[in-house]
Each structure stands twice: as structure tokens, then as C-alpha cells.
């Protein structure tokens with residue numbers, strides 16, 4: 001039994017570790033569990049697994065636990081953990097690889113609120129080249145099905161200038177849309 005309460009796994013389950021090694025060129029077995037990454041993570045209080053626990057579970061090849069974790073979707077990719085690691089490991093790239101693996105297996109495995117937020121964020125970038133907060137919130141609520149949750153906060157945010165009712169569009173929005181089109185083309189089956 002480990003600090004994360006996990007038992008070691010059978011050899012047949014040991015494919016996630018290999019997939020992450022292949023995707024990142026990193027070897028999670030080099031992590032010595034000092035916890036310095038988690039101590040600096042701005043999302044640590046929100047995550048069901050701390051950063052060092054993610055790496056530990058990866059060392060143990062705990063596929064089910066890791067790929068069902070909300071933590072990998074809450075990570076901001078701020079790279080604070082990577083900058084703090086005294087061992088020159090890269091937890092941020094590792095978590096990004098875990099997300100890619102989930103998406104490659106099945107987009108339906110992404111928790112609904114996370115998929116709704118990521119989709120809403122990309123909608124805004126595609127439309128305006130930057131985030132339009134009011135549109136982001138509206139799109140998130142439509143996608144997530146919680147249309148009227150937190151709606152009472154909107155007037156106060158509008159009064160304090162935290163939300164604008166009109167979007168601002170960057171000059172190079174056509175270039176941004178071309179990037180989206182190329183990504184879409186690259187994802188389509190040949």
C-alpha cells in the first residue's frame with residue numbers, strides 16, 4: 001500500500017506508463033515524490049489528486065484512477081510544478097499527455113463540465129481571437145446544461161466592469177480561424 005492508498009498493479013495494466021513515456025520522452029519513474037510540485041500548484045485545493053500523486057499513480061500504472069481523475073482537467077498548464085521540480089521532471093507535460101490519451105480514446109470520457117468549459121473557451125477564441133467573458137459564460141452554461149446557475153452574480157459583475165456586453169475582436173481573427181481549420185483538417189480521418 002502506498003501514500004495514495006493504491007496497490008501495485010498487474011503487468012497487463014502497464015500500458016499507460018509506456019504511452020506517457022512515448023508521448024513525452026519523460027520517465028515518471030525519476031520522480032522521487034518530494035511533493036514540491038504540489039506545494040506550489042495553484043489548483044491543489046481543487047484537485048482530487050495532487051500533482052505528485054498523479055505522478056505516483058502513473059509510476060504504478062493506475063490507468064482507471066488516473067484517467068477518471070478530475071485533476072487532469074483542472075490543471076491550468078501554468079507549469080509552476082515543472083519550474084519547481086528539483087529533479088528536472090515535467091509534471092505539466094505529463095498531465096497534458098494524460099489528457100491527450102483520454103481524448104484519443106474517447107472524447108465522451110471527458111467530464112461534462114470540463115468539456116463544456118474547454119468547448120466554450122475555444123468558441124470564443126474562434127469567434128473573436130480572444131476571450132469575450134460574457135459569451136464564454138453563456139456558451140459554457142448552454143453546453144453544460146446549467147443555464148441559470150450563478151445568474152444572480154451577473155448584475156454585480158456588470159456593475160463592477162468585470163463583464164462587458166459587447167465582444168472585442170482582434171485584428172488577426174482570420175488567421176486564428178485558419179489555425180482552427182487546419183487543426184480540424186488534421187484531426188479528420190484520412
Ligand code: SF4
Pocket residue numbers: 030031032033034035036037038051052055084085086087088089090091
Ligand atoms: S517536484 Fe518533481 S520530483 Fe518532486 S514530487 Fe514533483 S515531480 Fe516528483
Ligand code: SF4
Pocket residue numbers: 037040041042043044051074075076077078079080081082091092095
Ligand atoms: S501545471 Fe497544472 S499541476 Fe502544474 S502547477 Fe500548474 S495547475 Fe498545478
